[in-house]
Amino acid sequence: MANAPPIREQYGTAGAGAVVVLTLLNILWAGANPAALVMMQHHRPEWVAAFRFLGAAALLWLILALPTVRRALAPYFPCTRAHFLLAAAIGFFGVPTAYIGYFWGTKLSTATEATLLVSSSPIFYAILARLFLRERFPREKTLGILLGLLGVWVIVNKGLILREFSGATLGNLLVLAGVLTESVNVVVAKSLAMRYSGVALLTIEASFAAIALTMLSLLFVGAPNLNWTPADFWMWFYLAVVCTVFAFSVWFYLMERAPVGAMGVTIFAQTPAAAFIGYFLLKEQLHPTIWIGAGLIVGGILLTLYRPAKRTQV
Numbered sequence: 001m002a003n004a005p006p007i008r009e010q011y012g013t014a015g016a017g018a019v020v021v022l023t024l025l026n027i028l029w030a031g032a033n034p035a036a037l038v039m040m041q042h043h044r045p046e047w048v049a050a051f052r053f054l055g056a057a058a059l060l061w062l063i064l065a066l067p068t069v070r071r072a073l074a075p076y077f078p079c080t081r082a083h084f085l086l087a088a089a090i091g092f093f094g095v096p097t098a099y100i101g102y103f104w105g106t107k108l109s110t111a112t113e114a115t116l117l118v119s120s121s122p123i124f125y126a127i128l129a130r131l132f133l134r135e136r137f138p139r140e141k142t143l144g145i146l147l148g149l150l151g152v153w154v155i156v157n158k159g160l161i162l163r164e165f166s167g168a169t170l171g172n173l174l175v176l177a178g179v180l181t182e183s184v185n186v187v188v189a190k191s192l193a194m195r196y197s198g199v200a201l202l203t204i205e206a207s208f209a210a211i212a213l214t215m216l217s218l219l220f221v222g223a224p225n226l227n228w229t230p231a232d233f234w235m236w237f238y239l240a241v242v243c244t245v246f247a248f249s250v251w252f253y254l255m256e257r258a259p260v261g262a263m264g265v266t267i268f269a270q271t272p273a274a275a276f277i278g279y280f281l282l283k284e285q286l287h288p289t290i291w292i293g294a295g296l297i298v299g300g301i302l303l304t305l306y307r308p309a310k311r312t313q314v
Contacts, residue, residue, distance in 0.1 A: 004080045007194045011257050018254050022263055025247045030273030032243045033111040033118075034282055035235040036103050042232055045103035047224045048239075049096065050213035055240030056248075057206040063245075064203060076197035078204065087192055087201050091208030094185040096216060099209075101178030108171025112278030116155055116290060117175045119270045120297045123148035124183035125260055132187065140303050148300025152176065155293035189252070190260050198252025206244065 039048045063069055078084040106114040123144070155172065192201055217224065228236075254263060278284040 030270040033106045046217040049099040052239040053210040056244035057210040060203040077200045087204040091205035092212045095209035096212045098178040098182040105171040105175030109168045114175045115274035144300040144303025151293040151296025193255040
């Protein structure tokens with residue numbers, strides 16, 4: 001294989017236009033867990049995840065088959081064995097672990113609580129940056145992480161003290177495991193996106209995720225239910241085409257140059273969107289601790305991104 005291309009110039013911030021786009025993407029992603037919950041009325045969670053990435057991988061390869069797209073992305077396709085295998089490993093191991101956690105957790109808990117926990121991702125981005133990239137932690141970032149983790153704790157336990165370990169508690173813990181896994185996936189994928197095409201990386205990850213999820217589903221839950229309702233089809237379309245092919249293609253494209261931390265803060269846009277979808281469309285009950293936990297998570301995220309104004313000397 002050829003030598004890896006050099007790292008692209010990295011921007012210090014995501015930029016106002018990119019932030020608006022990322023906010024819209026996260027509003028779309030807020031509907032992913034509710035859509036999966038609708039499909040899970042007739043399909044096992046493992047197969048819902050497999051269907052999502054089978055459809056996404058097939059569509060991405062069809063797009064790459066277009067001569068213009070293929071010529072444009074060819075120089076930016078992972079060209080070293082180590083980088084290709086790293087992208088494949090994210091897809092084969094990381095993505096299935098995250099999405100089985102998300103979908104099983106949503107099934108046991110609620111779509112609203114699951115999506116609110118996903119909105120805590122930037123907190124874990126910051127922790128990983130500290131552990132693996134040795135980023136310096138100012139006092140505000142440390143306080144923000146602690147505040148965000150407190151918000152996660154409140155949502156998982158429905159309060160400061162765990163009074164009963166229920167199925168919903170297990171569901172929230174599974175979602176949290178998915179959040180931790182996907183945070184690792186994002187940080188590792190960022191190291192590749194600085195060199196290669198984000199769309200090419202997404203295609204590799206989605207393809208290996210589809211293979212792994214199909215194998216796991218056949219092995220542990222048997223053949224899929226092929227009797228789809230119209231609602232199943234539209235929810236699958238939303239998950240595979242809107243949330244994965246479209247939204248993740250844009251996310252990966254922006255990740256080629258924009259910092260993950262600045263991109264991650266827009267995830268908190270899922271908080272009000274999740275509450276709206278869960279309450280008005282799915283008729284889910286909003287426990288009072290949801291609002292407390294969501295407020296703590298959003299406050300923590302804002303603190304982790306706080307930068308004190310530099311003093312100017314006169």
